[in-house]
Structures are given as C-alpha cells and as structure tokens.
Amino acid sequence: MNLSVGLPRMHKEAGEKRDFxxxxxSFLDRLGARxxxxxEGYGSGMDIPMAEYLAASPRARQGTWEESLAQDVVVVLxxxxxxxxxxxxxxxxxxxxxxxxxxxxxxxxxxxxxxxxVSLDGLTDDMGKxxxxxxxxxxxNGVQAAFRELTRTYRRFHDPGRRPLRATILGAxxxxxxxxxxxxxxGDERLRQSMLASGVPGIEVSLLDxxxxxxxxxxxxKLEHTDLLVDATYRPDPSRPVVPNDWVAxxxxxxxxxxxxxxPYDFTTDPPQLKGIEGIPEGNLDxxxxxxxxxxxxxxxKRINTKHxxxxxSCYSWPGVHPRECMEVYGKQxxxxxxxxxxxxxxxxDEKQGRYFERAVARAESTRWHKANR
Numbered sequence: 001m002n003l004s005v006g007l008p009r010m011h012k013e014a015g016e017k018r019d020f021x022x023x024x025x026s027f028l029d030r031l032g033a034r035x036x037x038x039x040e041g042y043g044s045g046m047d048i049p050m051a052e053y054l055a056a057s058p059r060a061r062q063g064t065w066e067e068s069l070a071q072d073v074v075v076v077l078x079x080x081x082x083x084x085x086x087x088x089x090x091x092x093x094x095x096x097x098x099x100x101x102x103x104x105x106x107x108x109x110x111x112x113x114x115x116x117x118v119s120l121d122g123l124t125d126d127m128g129k130x131x132x133x134x135x136x137x138x139x140x141n142g143v144q145a146a147f148r149e150l151t152r153t154y155r156r157f158h159d160p161g162r163r164p165l166r167a168t169i170l171g172a173x174x175x176x177x178x179x180x181x182x183x184x185x186x187g188d189e190r191l192r193q194s195m196l197a198s199g200v201p202g203i204e205v206s207l208l209d210x211x212x213x214x215x216x217x218x219x220x221x222k223l224e225h226t227d228l229l230v231d232a233t234y235r236p237d238p239s240r241p242v243v244p245n246d247w248v249a250x251x252x253x254x255x256x257x258x259x260x261x262x263x264p265y266d267f268t269t270d271p272p273q274l275k276g277i278e279g280i281p282e283g284n285l286d287x288x289x290x291x292x293x294x295x296x297x298x299x300x301x302k303r304i305n306t307k308h309x310x311x312x313x314s315c316y317s318w319p320g321v322h323p324r325e326c327m328e329v330y331g332k333q334x335x336x337x338x339x340x341x342x343x344x345x346x347x348x349x350d351e352k353q354g355r356y357f358e359r360a361v362a363r364a365e366s367t368r369w370h371k372a373n374r
Contacts, residue, residue, distance in 0.1 A: 005037070012284070029059055073341055080096070088115055139182050150256045153254040167226070169230045183230070227252065243276065243278065248308035256312075
C-alpha cells in the first residue's frame with residue numbers, strides 16, 4: 001500500500017526526550033512509504049541531528065507538527081492528548097501506546113473521531129505475550145531509582161551490622177519478575193559489588209501474587225518489615241487498591257514505595273480508578289520522586305487518601321529514564337508491526353487465520369478491541 005507516515009514529537013514533560021531512531025526511517029523507506037514527515041526538532045532530545053534522519057531516506061523530510069499529524073499513518077510512542085487527536089483526519093492509522101483497558105475515554109474518542117488506533121501496549125502474540133515492551137527497563141530503572149532513595153532514608157543502609165534489606169514485590173507477572181531480579185542486585189550491579197565488598201548483608205526479595213494481597217492481616221505483618229514496596233500488579237479491578245492508604249502506616253518510616261504499574265487516578269469512571277498503592281502521586285520523567293512533604297500532595301484530588309506517606313516513586317515512562325537505549329528496543333519491535341499496515345488494509349486483516357503479526361495488529365486495532373470488550 002502506498003502510505004505516507006508522520007513522526008511527530010511527544011509534547012509531554014521536558015524530561016520526555018524519546019523519538020524513534022533514524023533506523024526506523026530507513027525501514028519505512030524500504031517498505032515503500034510515499035512520504036515520511038518528521039516534525040521539526042525530531043531526535044533533538046537525544047542529540048540526534050535531523051541530517052541523520054534525512055540521510056536515512058530520500059523520502060524523508062522535515063515538516064511542522066501539523067504536517068506530521070496529517071499523514072496516513074502516525075507513529076508516536078506515547079498517545080497524544082485529546083486536543084491533538086482531534087487534529088488527526090478521519091481514517092488516520094495511529095500506532096501508539098493507547099492503554100485501552102485503563103483509558104475507556106480514549107477508546108470512545110478514537111471511535112467518535114473515526115480514527116483507527118493500533119495500541120502498541122496491546123500488541124500480543126497468540127499466547128498473550130506483549131510484542132512491544134521494555135518491561136526489563138521498567139523494572140530495572142524503577143528499582144535503581146528506588147534504591148538510590150533508600151540509601152538516603154535508611155541510615156543503616158551501608159551498615160555491615162544491619163539485618164538484610166527486605167523488598168516486597170506486588171505482582172508476579174513480567175514486570176514483577178524483572179523488579180525482583182533488579183531488587184536482588186540493588187538495581188545497580190556496581191552498588192551490589194560495593195556492598196558485597198564491605199560485608200553488608202544483602203536483600204531478601206518476596207514476590208507476592210495478586211491473590212495473596214487481599215489478606216489484610218498477612219499484608220500488614222509483611223509491610224511492617226518491608227524496606228522497599230513495589231507495585232507491579234495488573235489488577236482485574238482498578239477501582240480497588242492493592243495497598244489501601246491506611247495500610248501504608250504499617251511500613252517503617254524509612255521505607256520507600258515504588259509504583260511500576262503506573263495506573264492513573266481516574267474519577268470520570270464509576271467506580272473511580274485508583275493506583276495500586278493508594279496515595280502515591282502520578283509522576284513523570286520531570287519528577288518521579290516524591291517526599292512525604294512534597295507540595296504535589298496539596299494539588300491531588302481530595303478524594304484520594306494520602307494521609308499516610310513515605311518516600312514514593314512513580315513515573316509514567318520508566319524506560320524513558322534512558323531514552324536512546326529505550327528507543328533502540330522499541331524501534332526493532334515496531335518494524336514488523338508497521339509492515340502489516342503496508343501489506344493489507346486494516347479491514348482485511350484476519351485475526352484468526354492471518355500471518356503472525358497480522359493477527360497481532362488485528363487484535364490491537366481499536367474498533368475490533370472495542371467490539372470485543374463492550
């Protein structure tokens with residue numbers, strides 16, 4: 001199919017520096033893209049000059065933000081805001097992290113505007129494994145940052161006479177697995193080697209399945225001895241926190257809480273959607289560490305219980321802490337999924353008998369997902 005592709009920048013927080021690399025432009029050229037429009041300044045957050053992108057394809061050109069949005073296919077990692085979605089023309093194919101299950105308003109808006117979304121976070125193989133993910137970086141980047149804070153809050157952190165540290169990971173899925181491995185290494189191999197050389201006891205990691213977290217007495221006794229609490233759950237009911245704010249009081253004063261699930265608070269739904277650890281602020285790449293006295297708490301919705309606090313970390317995009325490494329991963333994963341759009345119209349994709357990546361794109365396409373989950 002003879003398609004044009006737009007690559008807009010993500011106009012989010014200043015710390016969001018990620019854009020796809022020139023290798024993706026080269027791939028789009030090989031696919032036969034009619035036109036490849038990169039928004040002015042594309043790649044500048046990672047110090048990649050526009051010349052490298054333009055050298056990757058004779059069909060690539062620099063354009064305005066509006067021009068990058070006016071193409072047949074728009075590819076951007078994080079979903080644009082509602083106002084930007086309204087600028088896309090009907091029929092535009094949007095490849096982006098759309099998070100259908102926790103963003104019902106977004107699904108409805110795509111449908112209202114006549115847009116066809118392919119949710120990068122919803123692309124899975126036939127066994128349900130995500131095809132576009134950087135879950136290892138989610139676990140390692142978040143845990144590394146959390147241990148950095150724990151060295152500040154726990155005065156005995158470097159003491160050879162202290163007990164082993166205890167990390168409690170909520171959720172036994174892929175993110176929880178990466179977080180557990182990262183926690184066993186302090187999230188930083190250099191720190192681990194330093195602690196080992198000094199004879200400091202290591203870390204005891206507990207990985208709790210979501211089903212276990214509903215037992216209050218067990219959880220309170222667990223939290224009393226937890227130095228690092230990590231939410232890596234995927235909840236069937238996001239209106240129910242895994243750790244209600246009242247339970248946070250059981251944590252030691254020096255404990256650090258880490259949000260890796262990064263589900264948003266959403267009071268437009270009934271019942272409202274809450275974070276897994278109730279009371280943690282919503283962070284981003286500009287700020288993902290929140291001390292108990294942080295002024296952000298005064299700006300949070302008063303319906304959120306924030307009475308009990310500890311140092312908390314939350315970031316919408318943990319992989320973005322190391323942007324170039326992150327985009328090397330995402331770029332390679334996205335290529336075969338973009339190829340599908342050039343081979344066959346969306347309505348002709350066969351999610352049952354089609355080829356491997358065709359089936360995945362069909363399942364992640366917004367109108368089909370909406371019909372299947374109404």
